[in-house]
Structures are given as structure tokens and as C-alpha cells.
């Protein structure tokens with residue numbers, strides 16, 4: 001990982017993957033001008049898919065959710081560069097990849113200081129040909145094997161001591177090779193012990209139930225049992 005420093009700006013990046021300057025790469029206007037925006041997705045804000053030289057990236061700006069988010073939107077209290085959300089997510093992604101968990105490769109993270117606050121952005125490698133579980137389950141049921149893989153991937157993440165504080169079915173992707181990917185590690189941390197681990201799984205269970213009511217997704221108690229069998233293997 002390289003670091004670019006200029007005044008109130010820091011960018012941490014992988015120079016093998018980032019084919020443009022670290023100063024330019026977070027500017028959506030730049031990618032638009034170059035006609036290198038290849039798609040978008042929405043979560044809290046917009047995730048822009050961009051065409052780098054060798055890979056595609058997913059660029060997102062950190063935003064707050066909830067009521068508090070309406071007031072301060074995208075500003076976070078600054079304390080140290082290595083405590084910024086973007087730097088932390090970059091590190092967690094590297095940690096998980098080293099542990100063999102299917103998560104996107106981090107490409108670049110930025111933090112920009114504004115008085116006592118900062119704003120942040122992240123570019124990860126786009127998982128090719130993947131869709132999130134909500135989208136998939138609105139169309140079809142998933143085979144048991146995939147539920148086993150989902151459970152196993154979450155278990156690998158927990159065994160690597162990562163606490164995913166927002167493990168919901170928007171943050172789990174399945175690609176066309178039927179590989180399962182976990183994304184969105186904002187505010188997540190590396191944590192010792194095990195007592196917190198089950199709360200990740202419980203949160204996921206609530207998410208399946210919520211989307212079943214909201215979007216009538218294909219999901220059943222049987223599917224959950226299979227997922228748990230993968231987690232507990």
C-alpha cells in the first residue's frame with residue numbers, strides 16, 4: 001500500500017491497480033468526462049462503477065444513514081488519519097483477503113480533512129457479474145449449496161475476527177460462478193473473542209425476514225437451517 005499526502009488530503013492505494021493519479025481517482029466528474037463510468041448501484045448513496053486500465057472499480061462516498069445522517073450527511077469527526085473510516089475499511093479488506101475470505105480487493109481510500117471533520121471515499125475492485133441477495137431472491141430461490149457457501153463465508157469472516165456491524169442481504173453478493181462475496185465493511189472492526197460473533201448471524205436473519213415482508217423474496221426456514229449448517233461446520 002502506498003500513501004499520497006498533500007495538505008489536508010491523504011490517499012492510501014495499491015499502485016498495481018490504480019491506473020490514474022491518486023488525486024483524480026475519486027472525482028466522479030473526471031470519470032464522466034473520460035466516459036469511463038460503466039454503471040452504478042445505490043445503497044446509502046450512489047456507488048459508481050468505473051473502468052480502470054486493468055480492472056473495474058466500485059467508487060463510493062461515505063455517507064451516514066438515519067436521522068443524524070440528514071443533519072451531518074457525510075462529515076465525520078477527525079481524530080487520526082489511521083482512524084478514518086476509509087483507511088479502516090481498506091485495512092479490513094486486506095486483512096480478510098489475506099485470511100482467504102471473498103471480499104473485494106481494495107484499490108484506493110481517501111480522507112479529506114475539513115476543520116475538525118473529514119470526508120471519505122473508497123474504491124474497491126468491482127466483483128464481476130454479481131448481484132446482491134435481495135435482487136436474486138426477488139426472482140428465484142437459491143439452491144441449498146449456495147446457502148451453505150453463505151454460511152461458510154460468514155464463518156470465515158468471523159474466524160478472521162471481523163465483526164460485520166451491518167451484515168444484511170444487500171451486502172452479500174453472488175456472482176455467475178456461484179461464488180459468495182461479502183461487502184460493505186464501513187465501521188466494522190477486528191475484535192478478539194467470540195461472544196459478539198453470533199450477533200452478526202442474528203442481524204442477517206432479521207434482514208432475510210424484513211425483506212421477506214417488504215419484497216416477498218424467496219426464503220424459508222429450511223434455507224436458514226442450511227445456511228446455519230454452513231456457518232456451524
Ligand SMILES: Nc1ncnc2c1ncn2[C@@H]1O[C@H](COP(=O)(O)OP(=O)(O)O)[C@@H](O)[C@H]1O
Pocket residue numbers: 041042043044045047058060104124125126127128130132170171183184185186
Ligand atoms: N466491489 C463491489 N462490487 C460490486 N458491487 C458493489 C461493490 N461495492 C459496492 N457494490 C454495490 O453498491 C452497493 C452499495 O455499496 P455498499 O458498499 O454496500 O455501501 P452502502 O450500503 O453504505 O451504500 C452494494 O449494495 C452493491 O450493489
Ligand SMILES: [Mg+2]
Pocket residue numbers: 043170171184
Ligand atoms: Mg451496503
